[in-house]
Amino acid sequence: MISQKNWFIFSSGSHLKFQFTFYKCSRVYIRCQQKKMFLILIGLLNIKLSETPPNKQAQIRSGEEIKLCYTYDIPDDCTHSDEAYYGSPIVDLITEDDLVGVTKLTIYLTEDFGSLDLSLDDDIFDGIDVTLECSLRGDTHSFSLGAGKINSFVVDSCTISLNDENTAKVNSLSFENNGEITNLKGENFENFNGDISQFPSSIQSSNGAINLEIGSNPITFNSDSWTIKNRKFSASSFPNLHLSFSSLSLTVADGVTSVQPLSLNASNITKTVTLKGDWKSVTSPSRLDITINDQATVKTESWPYSIFDFVFPKRLILNYPFTATPINSEITFTNEVAIDFENYGAGQEDIYSISEEVIFPSKTVFSGQSGIIGKYAPVSCFEPCLISLSNAIIEANSSVKFQQTLIKGQLEVKGQLSGYFKFDSSCDIIFKWKLNQMPQITYHKCDDDELDGYDFIYYDPSETDVNSIKIVFDGESIDGEIDEYNNFLNNQNFTIFSLSGYDDSPCESYLSKITFESSVPYFAGSSNIFEVKCDSGDLQLIASKSIDVETENTPTREQDEQTTEDSQSSKEEIQSTKEEIQETQENPSLEMTTSSYEAIQTPTEAPTNTQPEVNVDEGPEVTEKGSSSTEINLTSNGFDDGNQKYEAKDDQILVVKLDTQTEVTLKANEKTEAEVYVKGSSLGTSINVETANENAVFGIATNKDAKTIVNIPDNDININVLSTETGTISLKTKESNQKTELQLNKGTTINSNLKIEVGSNIALLKIVDFNLYQTGKIFATKESSKANTIQLLAEENLPVEIQSAHFLSGSRATLTNTKVISRIDANVNSSIFIEESFSVNSSSTVVSMKFIEGKENPIVFNFGNVRINSYPKSLSYAAETPIANQSNLKTQEIACGTSFESCESWGNAFQSSETSYTHAKCVSKDGQTCLTLSVTDDNSEGDEAKDNLSPGAIAGIVIAVVVVIVVIIIVIVVVRKKKNDNNSDRSVSEKDSDDIQRDMI
Structure with missing residues (x-):
């Protein structure tokens, strides 16, 4: 058996008889010095040809790949081959039987063969992935691909031309190692993958998906196109262009406010994104589909912008010139953003002309653990470069940090604010508080060692002043909660402005600027239970007395007197009306006035309610249990967090309320029977779901203070959602998950709105069972950003x-x-x-x-x-x-x-x-x-008209009928009486006539 290249030399004296078995990938070379001897050898040799050697046959049948080699020196991984001297067509070397179970075909060429006429336009290649590989770049090879025969075509180091360029069609096309098709057209492929330098310049349009790797090449956005490496791609000519990059530089052309959508994806090594031009003024589209590394630094000349998801990177470097004009919209921070002035104004000759403030929009909201951190004070700023906030809001249950910040206009504080900042003298501070929630501002004091670093600006609070300080109760009433408020407020000194540690605290000057505002009289006005004082430089709020339970909501004497007067007046009016009616009935000559008639018809008491008397179903019993654990295991009837085990009662909804955890793992190793929901913390929580049982059901509940993010392994996991307070649940699947539908097992809302946020790949949200109690709403949206949002445009409902x-x-x-x-x-x-x-x-x-x-x-x-x-x-x-x-x-x-x-x-x-x-x-x-x-x-219509008659109209009709009947009766009586009188007169006259006649006789 011969399976490799072998040489056999026969001399003239050789008379041996051989039997050889050759295989297609074998090569036998016979060197004869005389033609006669060659003919004798042909006669002597008993040659048997077999398709493939036993080991190669097994390899083909058990694998999914075969390799056809056109070369002298046959590599070991070749399963089929042809010698250079023959250049046999592919269909002669590979049969339909060879391709059974095969998904990939590699064709290997060397430069020694010259031009070959190769064709893949045969039904045996249906659905095959083909790679053309050349050892060295040589001649241009001609190929026929066929119309939709092969699935994909990879050209590796080869230069080819298409014989059927007008009809050739493959699903996917890509080039490697400078591969090239000289006469490629956009109609020849559905998908193209490769480096931008490999994309043929001859292609001026294509409806296929074009995926190009651009490396670090910058992209310029024009109003109708994109420019990359001096090549313009029209959005209408390339509607499905997708770009991948290692570092990203985006420029918007001057004066452009509307650009074309473009899909951009960063590699894992992307560390920096550079934005040039006035991106802040670009308002269309609402988002550009760009994914970057979470830790990437953004260098920009314009901020904040609405078009990108990465509004809040970990580090934001401002490049000069910086467009810092305010925008009339709201922006919400959900994490700390470091704004770096290191390069601000670098290279500018006139550093004194540079703006010293980066002005934020008219309303800036900070929630969760967020903040805005200014860094560095370069010589380009005549005074320290400041981050200027015109209208800032610190949300409840948040922990916010400011640094190198100037606060103008209004500062509303519901949570905690700390850092190094200063106030403009026109600033109005509003502290909003409620039960178990007292806001606070804390000035940090710097050590000398910190100042030596000079990477941020330190402000002494004694150098700042404010216009006013207002302490506002953030509620409408305290009905039913008086004891709770007394417990919260009594015997506590609340430091709302921490200035301790400063020798010259401005606390005393703040006292005269404090006012109170509340809809509850105990927190403002003459009944105010609060006092304010300065203690070691701190501004403190103290409840000097308790709320009097007996007097809460008790009507005043003036209210009682007014109620009595109104009641007496009403009684007198009714009595007067009754007397007038009675007098009318006794004396028919008097007429009842219209006002009297209306008075008797109008009820003095509340009308009977025609609405159905139904008790509102307030929903099932919901029990909350707190947990500080970072791992929660769902059991068949409850949960176990390592510190406590709890089993839910029958028909009870159990909610596990997280304390301050920002990330937890939710597991289930058995079938769950009870309804158990995990509620994220007020700081926002990311819940990672892990399951070892397909019958486990994972419940997630909303938190009104922060969005809860749920990372689920796949779309088929059983998820229940519960909303007892208006909030958002964000469901995230793996990036590799290409399913477009996401199904929830159960959804329940109880007097609240439920928002479900899903990934950008999801086109439909399904809910098997949905229940709504009291008042509520359910809707779904696509994820607006990876971790942060800018609230500028309305979301599209899914x-x-x-x-x-x-x-x-x-x-x-x-x-x-x-x-x-x-x-x-x-x-x-x-x-x-x-x-x-x-x-x-x-x-x-x-x-x-x-x-x-x-x-x-x-x-x-x-x-x-x-x-x-x-x-x-x-x-x-x-x-x-x-x-x-x-x-x-x-x-x-x-x-x-x-x-x-x-x-x-x-x-x-x-x-x-x-x-x-x-x-x-x-x-x-x-x-x-x-x-x-x-x-x-x-x-x-007559019945409808009757139904619509008022009581007065009906009474009028009845009276009219009665009057008509009375008139008719009177007429009849008069007529009959007159007739009787006539008859009587006639009888008397006749009697007198008879008497006269008798006398005459």
């Missing part, structure tokens, strides 16, 4: 698909961009308001509504201006307590909207078996189309 939705008694729900697939249950006195879009499934959605007969029930579906063109499979309206007298039943409106196009179809879906209402029809009312239910099929 479609939400719900299998079953349940709206409990007395609830008022808002659904945004929602589709319900299976069921909608609307209990008594519940209303659903629609935003953006809403749809149901005509083949599967069952809508069930409950109401109270004989009462005025609210409209269930309030579509507003949303276009409704879908309809459910069935629609039922069930009465909790049916009544026998159907004449008291009024028409019920169950759905209304200005664009209710499918109203008739909703009516056709109505089923009347569970209610006295038997007919549904669509009517126009106040510019809306409403679906109404009635007990009869036809309400005539």
Whole structure:
């Protein structure tokens, strides 16, 4: 058996008889010195040809890759080969059987072969990934790729031309090691991957996905294109351009305020992003899809900008010239940002003309552990370069740090502020406090060693002044919480302005500028329980006495007197009206005045409420348990955090409230039965979910003070979400996860709004079971940034698909961009308001509504201006307590909207078996189309008019009828009396005539 290159030399005296077995990858070279001897050898040699050697055959069948080599020196990894002298077509060297189970074909060429005519335009190559590899760059080889035969084509170190350039088509094309196709067109590929230098300049347009590695080459954004390495890529010609970079430099052309979207992805080594031009003025699009390393430094000439997600990098270096004009919008800090002035004004000749302030927008909000840290005071600033805040807000439960900062305008403090900063003399400070939450400002004192570093500016508070200080109670009432407030305030000195350690504290000068503001009288005005004082330089707030429980909300004497006067006046007016009516009845000649009639018709007591008397379902019992652990294990009936174990009771919702943890691990090794939810801390928490049991369900609850981030391993994990206070839950999957849908097992809102934030790859949020109690809203958005947000533009709501939705008694729900697939249950006195879009499934959605007969029930579906063109499979309206007298039943409106196009179809879906209402029809009312239910099929106009008559009108009709009857009776009596009188006269006359006649006789 011969499987490698071998030489056999025969001399003229050789008479041996051999049998050789050759394989395709074997080479046997016979050197004969005489032609006659060669012919004899051919006769003597018994040559048997086999397709592949046993070891190579096994390799092909068990693997997914084969290699065809066109070369003299055959590498060991070649499975198929051809000698240079033959240049056989590929289809002659590789058969369809060879490609069974094979996904990749490598064709290896050497420069010695010259030009080859190679073709992959054969059905046997369907779906194969092909790599063309050349040992050295040689001649240009001609290829036929075919139209959509092979899947991908990699050209490695080769130069080729296409024989079928007008029809060739591959899914993916890439070049390596200066590979090239000389006549490539944009229509020849669906996806291109490679270095920007390898992308052929001949391609002027392509609808395919083009993925280019640009390294550190800068990108210039024009209004309709991008310029890279002096080459302009038009957005309309390359709509699917994607760039990867190792370091990023972005420039916006002068005067450009709207650029074209572009996808940019950083490599792991990216450390710096440079922004040139006025990016702050770019307002369209709302975001550029750029991903950078979390620790990257941003060097910029313009800030803050709304178009990038990395608004708050760890380090921000300002380059001069810096556009520092204010913008009229709100910006929210969620982490510390170091603003570095190290290069500010570098290279400028006139350093005194440089602006000494970097002015922030009109409203700057700081939440969580955040801040703005100025560094360095270069000679380019005549005075220290300052970060100027015009209107700053320190959110509740936050810990914020300022450095090298000037505060102008207004500073509102709900949380904790510390650092090195100064106030403008026009600054108004507002301390907002409430139960268990007292704000504080702390000036840090520097040591001499710190000042020697001179990497930031130190301010002595004695050198600053403020315009006013206001202490505001951040609430409307303390009803039901008086004991809690007394416990919180009593026997405590609250330091709201810490200035201790300074020899010359401005505390005394602040005392005269303090005022109080509160809707509760005990925290302001003459009943104020607070005092302020200076103690060792600190400004302190002290509750000098307790809140008097007995006098809280007690009406004043003036209020009581006014109430008595109003009551007596009302009684006198009623008595006067009664007397007037009585006098009218006794003396018919007197007429009742209009005002008297109205007085007797108008009730003096509150009218009877026609709304159904329904108790609002406030939701299930929710129990909170605190935890300071960084690892929480869910058990079958509760949780275990290493410090405590707790089992939930039946039908109890258990919430694990994190203390101050910013990152925790949530695990489950068994099937979970109880509803257990983890609630992030007020500082914001990242929850990492780990599961070893597919039946485990992980619950996440909202926190009103901070967004809770949940890192889930895949989209198929069971997640429940709970909202008892308005907040945001951000669900993040791995970057490698390409699924476009994310499903939640259960969603529950109790008198709050629930916002679900998902990754940019998610196009649809699904919820299997959704329950809403009291008032609430659910909606979903895409993640606006990796870790921080700038609140400048409205977010786009993501479609939400719900299998079953349940709206409990007395609830008022808002659904945004929602589709319900299976069921909608609307209990008594519940209303659903629609935003953006809403749809149901005509083949599967069952809508069930409950109401109270004989009462005025609210409209269930309030579509507003949303276009409704879908309809459910069935629609039922069930009465909790049916009544026998159907004449008291009024028409019920169950759905209304200005664009209710499918109203008739909703009516056709109505089923009347569970209610006295038997007919549904669509009517126009106040510019809306409403679906109404009635007990009869036809309400005539006359009946409707009768139903609409007021009591006064009915009384008038009755009186008129009575008057007409009386007149008729009088007329009849008069006529009859007159007739009788005539008859009597006639009888007397006849008698007299008879007497006269008798006398004459």
